[in-house]
Structure formats: C-alpha cells, structure tokens
Amino acid sequence: xxxxxxxxxxxxxxxxxxxxxxxxxxxxxxxxxxxxxxxxxxxxxxxxxxxxxxxxxxxxxxxxxxxxxxxxxxxxxxxxxxxxxxxxxxxxxxxxxxxxxxxxxxxxxxxxxxxxxxxxxxxxxxxxxxxxxxxxxxxxxxxxxxxxxxxxxxxxxxxxxxxxxxxxxxxxxxxxxxxxxxxxxxxxxxxxxxxxxxxxxxxxxxxxxxxxxxxxxxxxxxxxxxxxxxxxxxxxxxxxxxxxxxxxxxxxxxxxxxxxxxxxxxxxxxxxxxxxxxxxxxxxxxxxxxxxxxxxxxxxxxxxxxxxxxxxxxxxxxxxxxxxxxxxxxxxxxxxxxxxxxxxxxxxxxxxxxxxxxxxxxxxxxxxxxxxxxxxxxxxxxxxxxxxxxxxxxxxxxxxxxxxxxxxxxxxxxxxxxxxxxxxxxxxxxxxxxxxxxxxxxxxxxxxxxxxxxxxxxxxxxxxxxxxxxxxxxxxxxxxxxxxxxxxxxxxxxxxxxxxxxxxxxxxxxxxxxxxxxxxxxxxxxxxxxxxxxxxxxxxxxxxxxxxxxxxxxxxxxxxxxxxxxxxxxxxxxxxxxxxxxxxxxxxxxx
Numbered sequence: 363x364x365x366x367x368x369x370x371x372x373x374x375x376x377x378x379x380x381x382x383x384x385x386x387x388x389x390x391x392x393x394x395x396x397x398x399x400x401x402x403x404x405x406x407x408x409x410x411x412x413x414x415x416x417x418x419x420x421x422x423x424x425x426x427x428x429x430x431x432x433x434x435x436x437x438x439x440x441x442x443x444x445x446x447x448x449x450x451x452x453x454x455x456x457x458x459x460x461x462x463x464x465x466x467x468x469x470x471x472x473x474x475x476x477x478x479x480x481x482x483x484x485x486x487x488x489x490x491x492x493x494x495x496x497x498x499x500x501x502x503x504x505x506x507x508x509x510x511x512x513x514x515x516x517x518x519x520x521x522x523x524x525x526x527x528x529x530x531x532x533x534x535x536x537x538x539x540x541x542x543x544x545x546x547x548x549x550x551x552x553x554x555x556x557x558x559x560x561x562x563x564x565x566x567x568x569x570x571x572x573x574x575x576x577x578x579x580x581x582x583x584x585x586x587x588x589x590x591x592x593x594x595x596x597x598x599x600x601x602x603x604x605x606x607x608x609x610x611x612x613x614x615x616x617x618x619x620x621x622x623x624x625x626x627x628x629x630x631x632x633x634x635x636x637x638x639x640x641x642x643x644x645x646x647x648x649x650x651x652x653x654x655x656x657x658x659x660x661x662x663x664x665x666x667x668x669x670x671x672x673x674x675x676x677x678x679x680x681x682x683x684x685x686x687x688x689x690x691x692x693x694x695x696x697x698x699x700x701x702x703x704x705x706x707x708x709x710x711x712x713x714x715x716x717x718x719x720x721x722x723x724x725x726x727x728x729x730x731x732x733x734x735x736x737x738x739x740x741x742x743x744x745x746x747x748x749x750x751x752x753x754x755x756x757x758x759x760x761x762x763x764x765x766x767x768x769x770x771x772x773x774x775x776x777x778x779x780x781x782x783x784x785x786x787x788x789x790x791x792x793x794x795x796x797x798x799x800x801x802x803x804x805x806x807x808x809x810x811x812x813x814x815x816x817x818x819x820x821x822x823x824x825x826x827x828x829x830x831x832x833x834x835x836x837x838x839x840x841x842x843x844x845x846x847x848x849x850x851x852x853x854x855x856x857x858x859x860x861x862x863x864x865x866x867x868x869x870x871x872x873x874x875x876x877x878x879x880x881x882x883x884x885x886x887x888x889x890x891x892x893x894x895x896x897x898x899x900x901x902x903x904x905x906x907x908x909x910x911x912x913x914x915x916x917x918x919x920x921x922x923x924x925x926x927x928x929x930x931x932x933x934x935x936x937x938x939x940x941x942x943x944x945x946x947x948x949x950x951x952x953x
Contacts (some may be wrong), residue, residue: 392800403434403549406453411440411470411506413461414625414741415795417495420536427820431544441469441798445476453522453550454490455543458510461952462909465500466510468950469798472940474506477513484518489550491522494541497737498529498676501705516705522546527583530738534655571817586629586790587616592754593813594785595712602848605761606816608745611777611791614753621953622747622823623799626757627739629790630775631675633782638667645719650727662727673774677704682733683716687723692716695862710766740775741794743906743951745819747826755791758819758851799904799951805833808901810893812916814871814882816840817907818851819953823906824854829864833945842882856910882912883919894927902947910951920948 389830406428421437428435442451448454459467465476492514504527512526517915523546573874581587593610611626620626633696641663642649648663666672677696684692690789695704713734717724724730744886746756761780783789801824809828818841825837839856849872859865867894871888873879886893897903905916917939925935944946 365679377597379417382503391870400798403432404453404547406455406547407432407451408435408455408457409440409443410437411456411458411467411473411510413459413467413469415533415797417457417459417467420493420495420532424457427540428547431548433547435667439469440473440593443473445473448598449485449490451488451549454488454508455522456492456510458507459493460493460502460504460506460912464500464505466506466942470506472943473620474510474513477510477517486518488514488519489520489522490514491543492525492690493536494525495532498525498678499674501701503527505596509544521551528737531655531694532737535900557688560925565916569643569721581616581618581792583629583794586627586792587611587613587618588788589616589755589791590788591779591783591785594779594783595760597851599848601845604763604849605780605845606849606851607759607761607780608852609757610751611755611757611789612753613755613791618754618755620793622750622827623742623796623820623893624744624802625741625794625796626744626755626758626773627741627792628779628792629792630737630740630778631668632666632670632737633777634667634772636672636744637663640666640672640717642732643714643721644724652727654731660732663732669737670731671737672734672772675706675708675711675713675716678734680708680716681732682724684718686729687720689716689723690721692720701843712771714769715767723863734786737774739792743816743819743823744793745822747823747830749830750826750926754812755793756823758816758822760816775834777885796951799906799949801833802835802902804835805831806835808838808866808896808899810838810840810841810901810903812882812886812904813906813907814840814912815907817852817905817912820906822852822855825859825865828857834865836901838867838869838894838901839865839881840869840871840885842880842885844872844874846870846872846875850897874941881915883915886916886919886923890923890927893923896926897942900947902949903942904951906951907953911952913952 368834373732408421408425408428412418412421419440425435425437458470461467465471467731472784485816492507492511494504494511496502496504507525507527511521513522523542526535526539528539589611589812592612593608595608597606597608598604605691610713637648646662648661648666650662652662652665654657654665657665680692681696683689684696695707742759743756744755746754758778759776761776761824761946763777764771779789799820805828811824813819814820821839828835828837828841831861837859841851841856843851856865856868860868869882869885871880871882871885873881903920905913907913921932921935921939924930925932926937928935930938
C-alpha cells in the first residue's frame with residue numbers, strides 16, 4: 363500500500379505534491395507482490411448553508427474529521443453551488459441553518475430556488491444526510507433544513523440516515539450524529555467496488571522549506587474573554603420611548619482581532635431577583651445540586667442564573683410540563699387548531715407564569731433542569747472600527763422592556779447591561795466572524811448602507827474604517843427611527859461625516875415625525891433614480907436590522923427600483939438582484 367499525505371496535513375499544496383511523489387517513487391521500486399491495490403476513498407461532498415457562521419464551522423469540523431478517517435471529503439458553500447452540479451454527486455452531507463421566518467440563509471436561497479424548479483432532473487444516484495440547525499423558540503424551527511431534506515427525497519435522493527434537527531445546544535447532538543454518520547459511511551465504503559490507485563503525484567524539487575502549522579488563540583463561544591466594560595452611555599434622549607445604549611468593551615490585553623461587519627457575542631445571565639422568585643414558588647433553597655451537561659454539578663440557583671432559559675417558553679417545554687402535571691389548559695393549547703393561541707400564550711409568558719398557573723408539577727430540581735433549554739449568547743453587530751478604536755469593541759444595544767400580565771419583563775442581555783453591569787465590571791464576550799458582511803476589497807467602490815435602529819451599528823464601523831483606510835468610494839447611508847429629536851443614534855458623528863463629505867448622502871426616515879409614517883424603504887423609492895445610478899456604478903448594497911419586516915420591505919423596494927429604472931419585468935428584476943448577490947454586492951445581516 364502506497365502511503366500518502368492527507369489534504370489537511372500542515373503543508374502547502376506544492377509540499378504535499380513533492381512528498382506524495384517521493385513516497386510513490388520510493389514504493390514503486392518494491393517488488394510488485396508487495397504493493398497492494400488500495401481502493402479509492404469514498405468521495406463525500408460537505409455543503410453548508412450558514413447565516414452567522416455556525417453551520418460553516420460545523421461543516422469545517424466534519425470535513426476535517428472525514429479526511430482523518432480516510433474519506434475524500436470536500437467542503438463547499440451552497441452560495442457558489444448549482445443544483446445542476448448536485449446531480450453529479452454521489453454522496454452529499456448538508457449542514458443547514460434556518461433564519462428569519464423559516465427561510466434559507468441568504469447564501470443558499472438561489473441554490474434552493476433552483477432545486478425547487480418542478481422540471482429539474484431527479485437525483486436518483488444521490489445519497490445524502492441533513493443536519494438542520496435552528497432555535498426551538500421559533501415556530502419555524504429548522505424549517506429550511508426540513509424543507510431541503512424533504513425536497514431532495516421527493517426528487518429521488520436516498521437518505522444515508524434520518525435528518526437531525528438541532529436546537530441552540532449543538533455539541534452533543536452533533537457528536538452523536540457524526541458517530542452515526544461515520545458508521546454508515548464506513549459500511550458503504552465496504553460495499554463499494556475497489557478502484558485502482560490514482561496516479562502518483564509528479565515528483566517536484568523540494569525547493570520550499572517545510573512550514574509549521576500556524577495557530578492563533580482567540581476568544582471563542584466556548585472560551586470567551588472576560589472583557590471590562592469601559593464606557594456606557596445612552597444614545598437616545600429622555601423623551602424617547604425606548605433606551606438604546608452605546609457600550610465600549612476593552613480588549614486591549616486579550617489578543618482579540620475582528621473586522622468591520624463581525625458581531626460581538628455576549629454571554630448573559632438571568633436576573634437574580636427573578637431566580638429567587640422561581641425558587642420561592644418551588645420551595646427550593648437553591649443549594650440543591652444539579653447536573654448540567656458539559657458544565658458539571660452545581661447548585662440549582664447557579665444553574666438558573668447562569669445556564670438556563672427562564673424568561674421564555676416554547677412548545678416543547680409546555681408540552682412536557684402539561685403532560686407531567688396533566689394541566690388541562692396547557693394540554694388544550696397544544697391542539698393543532700389552537701396554534702395561534704399557543705403562540706400568543708408563549709409570547710406573553712415565562713417560566714414563572716406557568717409555575718403560578720399550574721403549581722405542584724415540579725417535585726425535584728432535576729425535573730426542572732431537564733426541561734429548560736440552555737441560555738445562549740446574544741450577538742450584536744460591532745459598531746467600532748479596529749483601525750480607529752484600537753483595543754476596543756463597541757456594541758449598540760436597544761434595551762428591551764415591556765409589561766405583560768402585570769409583570770415587568772425585559773430582554774435577558776439588554777437589561778443585564780443596562781441595569782446590572784456598571785462600568786468597570788467584566789462580562790464574557792467573543793467575536794463571531796461574519797465573512798458575508800465585509801467591505802468591498804476595492805476602496806473606490808461606492809457603498810449603500812441601509813440600517814434603521816440598531817442596524818446602524820455595522821455602518822458606523824464601516825464609515826470609520828473607510829475613512830481610516832483612505833477609501834475614495836462614495837458612502838450613502840439610510841437611517842430610520844421613530845423620532846429625530848430623541849432617537850437619532852450617533853447623530854453628531856453622522857452629521858459631521860455628512861458635513862465634511864465623507865458621508866456622501868445621509869437620508870433619514872423618522873416614522874413618527876409626521877402624520878403618515880415614513881420608513882427607509884420609502885426614502886429608497888423617493889431617491890429611486892439616484893439609487894439605480896449608484897447600482898449601475900457598481901455600488902455594493904448592505905442591509906442590517908429586523909428580518910421579519912424591514913429587510914423584506916427593503917428587498918421589495920429594491921426589486922421595484924430595479925424593475926422600473928432597469929426597464930425589466932418581474933422575472934428580470936429578480937434575476938438582476940440575484941446577480942447582485944452572486945457578485946457579492948448585496949449583503950444582509952438581519953435578525
């Protein structure tokens with residue numbers, strides 16, 4: 363058997379070629395009877411559809427593990443892939459995120475549209491598996507992964523194993539799924555007919571020195587950095603109906619690096635006052651020991667404060683609680699025809715509400731811990747420039763507060779930083795890269811930025827970074843909020859940039875400042891001819907903010923502008939916008 367250097371070994375392409383050639387040459391001199399024919403490794407394509415980078419990270423891990431087990435594995439984003447190419451694949455693994463209202467990530471939408479064309483060829487020779495990512499707090503949990511799996515099966519493809527739908531706690535399910543997948547693939551490998559050994563690589567002169575692998579330590583979700591809060595100031599005025607904060611985190615001693623467009627992950631904890639209320643209702647002291655996967659044993663109070671979701675409900679939790687306590691009202695809400703009432707019930711309540719409404723269900727701390735989902739980090743678009751704000755990460759956070767059922771409620775992380783983290787205190791943070799939301803490589807490229815509310819965050823970073831780099835490209839910002847006097851975030855900075863010409867255009871939409879409401883998409887339409895001319899000049903378009911309404915309305919306005927000023931019908935406008943995405947000129951960071 364001729365040994366070979368695997369693709370993920372820490373060598374360059376030329377170094378691997380030389381080593382493979384050397385080994386092939388050395389073994390070719392051995393007697394023929396000593397050389398065994400090695401079956402060609404099973405070729406497996408790993409595809410990912412990622413919005414925030416989680417699916418991509420898992421796909422990279424899977425590809426590496428497949429290679430280490432001897433499979434010929436390749437990694438591909440669905441962004442640059444066609445459904446026609448999929449017909450030529452034999453084995454495919456999909457790791458697919460769902461975002462928005464059950465939609466495919468931006469990068470996978472064109473691929474999925476192609477797959478859904480009715481007349482498309484069938485995938486009779488394709489064997490595949492789907493690992494779907496989602497969040498059970500949403501009714502559209504894992505919808506894109508489910509839809510993709512069902513569509514492939516309907517087109518004749520065969521499942522290697524059943525789809526797995528994974529909640530925000532990923533590591534355990536992913537490890538178990540991989541183990542299952544490897545067993546199936548190894549069984550398939552044994553059934554495949556042996557192929558002859560591929561031709562040996564040509565022997566190249568060892569002109570390049572062997573390089574050691576490069577590693578870089580950085581804060582991650584699993585190992586965050588305890589960053590001190592350096593500054594906290596309101597961006598809204600006292601007359602505003604809400605509070606939006608500018609927060610500065612010091613990373614001067616951390617070695618953390620980031621790029622404009624990335625997000626800052628903050629690992630929050632629950633309000634201790636709410637935790638005490640829950641413990642009192644259950645008549646637990648909080649000192650009872652409980653076991654959490656990967657976190658180990660700890661007092662119940664610590665588990666409720668640091669690790670578990672107590673402010674939100676989901677269908678799975680209600681179903682389990684209702685069955686345990688035989689709660690008639692909750693059981694009735696789980697009926698299919700009661701879906702809208704269930705959604706309203708979940709929206710208005712947290713754990714403490716069902717403990718009050720249906721008491722006496724939880725008798726042991728372990729029962730409570732087992733039904734509660736894990737508390738997850740909150741991601742906020744970074745609003746600082748690494749070139750300007752050295753040693754700092756800035757975040758722009760709208761504080762969520764509301765009253766429901768005679769109880770004051772709020773966002774876990776936003777109320778934490780607003781009410782319980784003073785300047786000087788530390789919180790665990792990390793950087794979540796967003797490679798699909800980057801400034802153009804050519805500094806002369808014009809950019810159009812649409813960011814109402816806290817969607818302004820990455821564009822503040824973009825503007826500072828473009829100035830620091832000496833970029834000559836024009837900058838156009840659309841910003842919207844409720845009221846100019848109280849809600850104009852970063853007003854002084856933006857107006858200063860507009861005054862000195864760095865911000866070529868600043869168009870604002872303050873919805874409550876006139877009788878009829880005006881939004882950023884309205885400003886787009888008002889400036890449609892100029893908007894179209896910027897697109898024709900090669901401008902890159904960026905949208906950040908709410909996915910459920912704003913992003914859809916902006917997308918509809920974009921299609922309308924393209925159709926009208928490009929003299930295109932509906933299908934032609936869709937094709938133009940699709941091409942913008944393929945050319946990496948239409949970027950969305952929506953949530």
